[in-house]
Amino acid sequence: xxxxxxxxxxxxxxxxxxxxxxxxxxxxxxxxxxxxxxxxxxxxxxxxxxxxxxxxxxxxxxxxxxxxxxxxxxxxxxxxxxxxxxxxxxxxxxxxxxxxxxxxxxxxxxxxxxxxxxxxxxxxxxxxxxxxxxxxxxxxxxxxxxxxxxxxxxxxxxxxxxxxxxxxxxxxxxxxxxxxxxxxxxxxxxxxxxxxxxxxxxxxxxxxxxxx
Numbered sequence: 373x374x375x376x377x378x379x380x381x382x383x384x385x386x387x388x389x390x391x392x393x394x395x396x397x398x399x400x401x402x403x404x405x406x407x408x409x410x411x412x413x414x415x416x417x418x419x420x421x422x423x424x425x426x427x428x429x430x431x432x433x434x435x436x437x438x439x440x441x442x443x444x445x446x447x448x449x450x451x452x453x454x455x456x457x458x459x460x461x462x463x464x465x466x467x468x469x470x471x472x473x474x475x476x477x478x479x480x481x482x483x484x485x486x487x488x489x490x491x492x493x494x495x496x497x498x499x500x501x502x503x504x505x506x507x508x509x510x511x512x513x514x515x516x517x518x519x520x521x522x523x524x525x526x527x528x529x530x531x532x533x534x535x536x537x538x539x540x541x542x543x544x545x546x547x548x549x550x551x552x553x554x555x556x557x558x559x560x561x562x563x564x565x566x567x568x569x570x571x572x573x574x575x576x577x578x579x580x581x582x583x584x
Contacts, residue, residue, distance in 0.1 A: 382444065384516040387509065389444040389458060392432050396445055399454045401425040408502050412538045435461065441494065446513050448504075456500030458513035460521055463495040463531055465556060477533075477558040496521065496530040496568055498544065510544045518548055522570035529570050533563040542566070 382389040392400075403409055404420035411417030420428070435442040443459035465477040467489040478484045481492065496517055498510050521527045532550060534541045545566040553567035 382516050382520055384512045386449055387513055387516065388447045388449060389513060389516060390447065391436065392429065392443060392445045392457065394429065394433075396454060397426060397429050400429060400457070403456070403499065403501060404428070406502060409499060412535050412541065413499065443497065444517075446500070446509065448509070455504045455509060456498065456513070458496075458498040458510070458517050460494045460496055460517060460525070460527075460530065463493045463533070464490050465493060467491045474555050474557040474562065477556045477563075479533075479558060493529075493531050494521070494527060496532050496550075498541075505540065510540075511547045514544055514548045518568055518570065521568075527570050530568040532566040532568065533558060534566055536562065536564050 381391075401420075401422050404413075404425045405422075407417070407419060410419040414420065432442050439462055441460050441462055443457040443461060445454055446456040446458050447453065448455050462480050463477060464481045464484045466475045469475060479495070481490070484490055496514060498514050498517075500510050500513075518530070521530050531553070532541070532545045533556070534545065536555075542564070545568070548568065550566040550568040553565045555562055556565050557563075
């Protein structure tokens, strides 16, 4: 995600959110390999390999340049420790409700099929080291990103894609003001769709549909 003009980070009471750098790779390699983290993120709950984490980091760096969107590293102010990630990333969904089954989506617009009417959205996502779970850091970071998406990016809404069994992530979204908005199918998996209404004083509207 782009950061406010003239600065290179977002801040909350206990956290700094900054762009991810190649030096952060060891932390994310370890985080992605933890079974308790992977089971809420990836197909079949399989931990990522070091090579997959390296490719993920490169995709984040590319998203900064190509879309002005992306995850940010979350750093704890008290000790400077890197504890997770949170940010706004690319999400594309079918504009029309299907007659049967769930609306399909893709976590990158390049993966969407041609000839389909698409709605370009953004996903507010967050992943944290289990060592800091239960301390409110995910909610604090998500609310920081929410406020930025509303006040700076002027987004009318954001979406969080959450596995139905991930109760912790649901609670983070709900504490930040998001509400359940049905389900969608992304990468062959069923996700709960949580909608963050960001527009002030008017009804939340979908982004104009585009045809790829």
